[in-house]
Structures are given as C-alpha cells and as structure tokens.
Amino acid sequence: MRSRDGNNPFSLTIWAVAFLVSLPLYGSEYLISYRSVVKNAMLYNENLFVSKTMQKCEGQEQEPIIFSNKNHQSLKKILSNSNEEFIEYLHRLGLLVQHKEEKSNFNHTSTTILTLKTRCFKVDFNEDFVTIAPIN
Numbered sequence: 001m002r003s004r005d006g007n008n009p010f011s012l013t014i015w016a017v018a019f020l021v022s023l024p025l026y027g028s029e030y031l032i033s034y035r036s037v038v039k040n041a042m043l044y045n046e047n048l049f050v051s052k053t054m055q056k057c058e059g060q061e062q063e064p065i066i067f068s069n070k071n072h073q074s075l076k077k078i079l080s081n082s083n084e085e086f087i088e089y090l091h092r093l094g095l096l097v098q099h100k101e102e103k104s105n106f107n108h109t110s111t112t113i114l115t116l117k118t119r120c121f122k123v124d125f126n127e128d129f130v131t132i133a134p135i136n
Helices: 009-025 075-081 083-093
Strands: 028-039 042-052 065-068 096-104 107-125 129-134
Touching: 028 083, 042 075, 065 083, 075 083, 075 129, 083 107
Parallel strands: none
Antiparallel strands: 028 042, 028 107, 065 129, 096 107, 107 129
16 A cells, blocks of 8 residues: 555565664774783783774674663773773783893893784674674
C-alpha cells in the first residue's frame, strides 16, 4: 500500500532498520602509540599519542576493551581518565622493551623504555560506553 507522497512505508522501514543494524559495524579507526621511559626505578617520561586514521586499516579485530563514556568525551579524554587500565591492556598486547644498565664507581643507573609502535584500533562510541579493539 502506498502513502499519499508515493513512498511505500514498508520499504522505508527496511532501509531504516538496515541502517541502524549496520551502525555498530562501522566504527572509527584510530592510530595509537605509547612510550614510557623509566630511569632508576622512577617514571621519567610517558607519552600516549592518539590520532584518527586517514585510510582504512585492514585486518582482524582482537579482544576489545570497554570503557564507560557517560559524558560523551573524546577518545583522548577517555584514555587519560582510564590511563592505568589502558596501559595494562597495552602490556597484554605486547610492548617493545629496551633495557640498559650502567655501573661505574659504585654508581648504578638503569633505563627501561617501553614502546607500543603505532597500531590501528577500531573504536566504537555507544551511548554510555566506548569499545576499543586493536586491528591486526
């Protein structure tokens, strides 16, 4: 049955449902990298870089992590608010570890550098939470 404007309401409903179902499949993709430097057992420097990708990342998603997003914040703010939990998650993904020790005249110095090379993550923003999954 057609409505007065000539559109079939059933076909519009199908398109609306198809659009709403496909929304979770298309998340934004971000490039995230991390680096921390520890000198003599004290955190010397820590950097977390987040930027939106310009090209589509290819690969399969891995195990995601979910954060609360009740205030509809940006990804950078969400990660800075949940810094410790996200850094532990990055440790499970695998970080490059460089360690150097020097001893001279009873002085002992050590430097450890942890690095997550730039990696692509799929990020889905929903009403009250955000899902972040690395892409391999």
